Amino acid sequence: MASFVTGAISLLVFFLIGTSSAQLCSDFYSRTCPQVFPVVRSAVYSAILNETRMGASLLRLFFHDCFVNGCDGSLLLDDTPLFTGEKRAAPNFNSARGFEVIDEIKSTIEMLCPGVVSCADILAIVARDSVAILGGPNWNVKLGRRDARTASQLAANNSIPPPTSNLDFLVSNFNSLGLSIKDLVALSGAHTIGQARCTNFRDRIYTETNNLDSIFAQLRASNCPGNTGSGDNNLAPLDLQSPTTFDNNYFNNLVNRRGLLHSDQQLYNGGPTDSIVRTYYDNPSSFASDFVEAMIKMGDIRPLTGYSGEIRRNCRRIN
Template structure:
């Protein structure tokens, strides 16, 4: 890779720890907002531990880069970035894992569990699961060849999940650009964030059922989407034959550079070879189409803006200060 991601923190000494203690005692509001240096003293090896965990996961499964990025997205759009997506069902609460956008689809829970276990050994009861997701998604993108950005930290974990919120608030590949944009703006994001964060589809796969209607019965017409590239159409019809048992078969979101995070996703949209209808629709609006064309030409601009939009997204509804908690196990609320 032509760049490096520097955010490892120096080891602390006793004097610094004492200074931190008095600083916190004298500044009760110090922990009530996110900070790039939040764990500098309390868990100085945090970023090394997270990156090693992500590297290990990607060595076993290259798809995990996209899965960790998606996990962060699906978490932040429901209750804010509070790690609610990680919570298992209980007798009194239905978790978000069983919601339609997540069921048999969202992955990476074991990766977060492993990183959390390592952090509990290094700095017990210190790092939130929400911060782990934020860092892991950044490292996943970087290790897949994408940009690196500094992640503000200090999130705390939520106390409950919101299955209905997951069903209602997470954008769907079946929705119109207008509806997707509305869901983004409801979270404090804007149309530029829609285009930029859609670039996360540079990596990863989609199940056939999410785009099969484009192959055989576009808009109930009984024919394929006429805007779909002919060679791509033929290839996808072989991958996803018009039978129910192919619904969960996977196809790459970017068949050109499938496991590399780059701007080819935008080049695909310009050439009419976007996989999901919701992606290709970005070319049907003058404002979003202009941004797509720009990012297709200027990869470094896309990288810069992607990092900025990820930081913006990671701030949605973040719990800080005394709100929420630091879960010891990311799957359950502390007793």
């Protein structure tokens, strides 16, 4: 009888540990690595000071990681003989950047708190700090994710919505991840910072006639030749008005038919998202609070916790 009780207690303890470990929380590293926050903040601040565009690039890494099999740091893995990673997927190849900033942060953290902080959590903190440093809202980041031991180029190609997406596809894509229409619009507001390559907006400025300001199209065409292959990597700001400040001007652009990407302007094109765009256009604080809520919600997409995955020592490869 005693052995049965002992076994039952052990099973209950194991269950409770497994259950609690599956919950992300903002104080996850409060005792094991409290240095993580100042280290990340300092590195992100230096990276943005060196190149303002880097803030948007770092934020984008978190999006592109979470949208592929959850927020598990898989985007950061280099190719191996066993798999082709997500870095070479169409949405990321010659586009995703900032990996060296993550490497620097991870290296510093490993010296201070070896084997404690996951690469997936570093991405989440980096995304928050990038927004806050560029003038956007701040929030408590939920932590406790672990790192994937594999990556999938195919999943990245299929999961990250391309800039040619229409509204129905965007809504369906976000819904499949548990994100609402409001989350879609709020998270798209991240395009208030950063730049896009000519190859991603060429079709919009040369072939779309509806819902496109002609003067804006001419401005963008001046740095994006109409011939495919010519100037493909030339850059243009996603937000015409304040491309290096995290604010609500992205929605001003949409209302005035100046969304750079086809997928941007789809949010204000006579559909169900028009009213949300208008709300964020009129009320910056509403956008800020909804963006924070959506970022936290996105960070909850299928994290690895407990005994799943690992804590990578190097974000580019498994242990």
